[in-house]
Amino acid sequence: MAQSMLQFIHVDRKTPTKRGAKRRKEDFSEIYADYKPAKAKEQASRCSQCGVPFCQQGCPLSNNIPDWLLLAANGRLEEAYHASSATNNMPEICGRICPQDRLCEGACVIEQSGHGTVTIGAVEKHITDTAWEEGWVVPIKPPRERAQSVGIIGAGPAGLTAAEELRRKGYQVTVYDRYDRGGGLLVYGIPGFKLEKDVVARRLAHLEEGGVIFKYNAEIAAKTGTGKTSFADLRANHDTVLIATGVYKARPLKIPALEGAGSVEALAFLTASNRKGLGDAVPEFDTGEISAEGKRVVVIGGGDTAMDCVRTAVRQGAKSVTCLYRRDKENMPGSAREVQNAEEEGVVFEWLAAPEAVVRTKTGALKSVKAARMKLGPPDASGRKRPDPTGETFDVKADMVICALGFDPEDLPKLWGQSGLVVNRWGAVQIDFRTMETRLPGVFAAGDIVRGGSLVVWAIKDARDAADAMHAHMKKAAKTAQVAAE
């Protein structure tokens, strides 16, 4: 018998079991368990199958959420997987790390009516993890091979998504990445307690099996040389090119005495930690230079990166971890779920606190961070309340300071010797949003390099749009070539 929906009246919202803070602080494994099949069915059945599904409108991919919730509630998981993967190239990753509280779940009408949102992300993860276990994720088999080739710069979520979409259409796809592994920030930025690395490795293997070629330690640069391929050569070798390089230039914090021993940039800290977890040699970690073990750690920033840093420091065995953020909890950019997890794990949050200076001993050793107490004024240009100093200051003792203020694009036109590659004043690549094409014909761009630091789900959305546009571009070029040959 079909499972009736609208069960939110009788069935309470239940997220998957979360490991206790004491236990989970001891390792880098994910903190949420999977639903048992009966629980997934039950939770999916809470959906009211809205005629106008606000959850779908809240999802950048317009995922057909009510349909796959209905199928999941009825135990038809294979069909649910097909419905979910029709619009999303990595639903198990989105299920794990999308900030659902700000997207689909935040828009769910049941949440709005006070019953607690349908646990969309957890059901999405359950559906796709089951699909992998059951062998429903089958290798990519293009209906026909095409001679045209695509060069993709960057093996992050944007590059991987475009690679899959274009390979499915039969193009010869090569992905170039300057790292030694694929995954981009999914592997070297985001820690394992949010996203275990074998979940990403499984996706990479799936693409390789489907015929996508990966070239690692292959940096795109201005000139070809050891480990480097010039952008011009890459362009000459492929019919279309996708720039999906993400953003890696850390935003600087300009306060006195920050430079020096004990001062670490967020991505360097997270990458070292992720590399250790993957079994790589990381000398600067082993010497203690970039490890939080036994230290009083102060993290500056209030976004997802800062939350990942504080929780990584906890797991590395820091003596204490304090997060300084200049606005209050309600106005911070990081996911509320991650803040709660960090608080449970013992992180101390100093809200309304802006760093003013780093205090060092005569020998240059880190002593403390001096912070100004702030109060919130009227909203600024970003729409969030502006922090203003109250005049009060305080010190937080520190042996390590991690700056997590976000990232900007690198200067691609200069790095690649391409003055024709137009970027905006922040360095993000400018595209025509109708075609995803840059000012260089046949060169497209997607993901963080276009938007600035954003979300995985937006990288997927942009890359799907770019892949469609690249397909249209190459079909047109093939047709023109055929006409000319006749």
Ligand SMILES: Cc1cc2nc3c(=O)[nH]c(=O)nc-3n(C[C@H](O)[C@H](O)[C@H](O)COP(=O)(O)OP(=O)(O)OC[C@H]3O[C@@H](n4cnc5c(N)ncnc54)[C@H](O)[C@@H]3O)c2cc1C
């Ligand atoms: C610490 C951290 C935590 C985050 N947490 C979340 C989260 O919980 N949820 C969420 O949705 N988003 C999160 N994000 C944001 C998310 O990771 C990004 O929005 C997403 O990864 C962007 O995808 P991308 O493919 O555009 O870029 P990236 O993932 O950055 O991939 C770009 C790839 O391009 C390669 N590359 C760069 N330049 C070159 C070159 N010249 N030649 C060759 N290769 C090159 C890089 O090596 C990299 O592999 C987080 C980001 C950070 C930094």
Ligand code: SF4
């Ligand atoms: S908004 Fe909530 S209740 Fe409505 S269809 Fe989406 S998940 Fe179901």
